[in-house]
Amino acid sequence: MMKILHNAQAGSLESSDALITISPAEKGAGVHLDLNSIVQEQFGEQIRSIVQEVLARKGIEDVRISIQDRGALDYSLRARVETALSRASTEV
Amino acid sequence: MTFEKNRIRRSLLFVPGNNPGMIQSCSIFGADTIILDIEDSVAVNQKDAARCMVSHAIRELDFGGAEIAVRINAPSSEEGIKDIEVLKEALPNVLIVPKVECSGDIRDLEKRLSSLNVGIIPILETPKGVLHGEEIAGCSPRLVALSFGAEDYATSMGMKRTREGRELFTARSLVVMQAKSFALCALDTVFADVNDEDGLIGDSQEAISLGFEGKFAISPRQVDVINGFFTPKPEELEKARKILQTYRIGVERGLGAIALNGQMIDAPVVQRAERILSMARTAGLLGGGE
Numbered sequence: 471m472m473k474i475l476h477n478a479q480a481g482s483l484e485s486s487d488a489l490i491t492i493s494p495a496e497k498g499a500g501v502h503l504d505l506n507s508i509v510q511e512q513f514g515e516q517i518r519s520i521v522q523e524v525l526a527r528k529g530i531e532d533v534r535i536s537i538q539d540r541g542a543l544d545y546s547l548r549a550r551v552e553t554a555l556s557r558a559s560t561e562v
Numbered sequence: 563m564t565f566e567k568n569r570i571r572r573s574l575l576f577v578p579g580n581n582p583g584m585i586q587s588c589s590i591f592g593a594d595t596i597i598l599d600i601e602d603s604v605a606v607n608q609k610d611a612a613r614c615m616v617s618h619a620i621r622e623l624d625f626g627g628a629e630i631a632v633r634i635n636a637p638s639s640e641e642g643i644k645d646i647e648v649l650k651e652a653l654p655n656v657l658i659v660p661k662v663e664c665s666g667d668i669r670d671l672e673k674r675l676s677s678l679n680v681g682i683i684p685i686l687e688t689p690k691g692v693l694h695g696e697e698i699a700g701c702s703p704r705l706v707a708l709s710f711g712a713e714d715y716a717t718s719m720g721m722k723r724t725r726e727g728r729e730l731f732t733a734r735s736l737v738v739m740q741a742k743s744f745a746l747c748a749l750d751t752v753f754a755d756v757n758d759e760d761g762l763i764g765d766s767q768e769a770i771s772l773g774f775e776g777k778f779a780i781s782p783r784q785v786d787v788i789n790g791f792f793t794p795k796p797e798e799l800e801k802a803r804k805i806l807q808t809y810r811i812g813v814e815r816g817l818g819a820i821a822l823n824g825q826m827i828d829a830p831v832v833q834r835a836e837r838i839l840s841m842a843r844t845a846g847l848l849g850g851g852e
Contacts, residue, residue: 484581486582487583542582543582543586545586545615545618546586546615546619549617549618549619550615552618553610553615556610556614557610
């Protein structure tokens, strides 16, 4: 199981990408997702679902996630969330 | 994924592994091979992000009929070791391995790959690598081609690069000979100035004349030019057909030698004609049965 130790980011604000910011949350706080997307109306639910899928796979229950999406496809969203989580869980 | 040893590789397009916009659109440019790059086009502090992006792209995207390759970091480096571990779960058709200098570099990589079904294309881009090309070309059944990298080679040699690339003649010729002596495809270096189409044309002509069968591209706009050069022209195809037809007639009549328009048709001429037909077949220029 992955443990979020500190703030971390992955991705960019380029078109077709997303900038993901991860912050630790207290035990029991749950997942707080702040989504800002250019396609929020059409794909907001799908983006949230992908984030939840990645978090479940990594066994993370308490975390704060901010997503600034610029039209990232599912594969790149998964990659960016995974990278940000990995960076946030690495001892520095 | 699996690898095909003899597939056509006219153009091999490098795509930065940390750029999702380029990755998801790269298959529309017609490159025979797409190289998702985790090496030189990725900043040192973004290697982890590129590895993850490339891994998801391989598993989730449809690249059409293109061969998928990944240029990893030097396999013995810390980043290269991580690249290989991640790619075991998202295997491309081929690994492009930079700065290979001896057969031991490939053998060490093979130990880590274990039984995974993946091809290897070494890039010879140092004087030592070019001099050891023969030893490298014969060291593994996973090798599908030998390739030349001019920029690092020129730097190592202290060469001044020119637009015409005359300074690369010896190294390019050696790499082609080394590849061909082991029946491998020979792939030529990038042409670095993406705004100089005439330069790319001249460089591709030189590559063809030396015996290369494909060329790396660093921009989608180079792909059409390269594909055009490495695909047989209609007149070349017609000439190859006539040569083979004449040759068959000679064989049927029991003639030791036969001429076509004054040109002696001997074994090397026949082999070149067969190769042209083979390339045309793979490029989809021939009808069924030919």
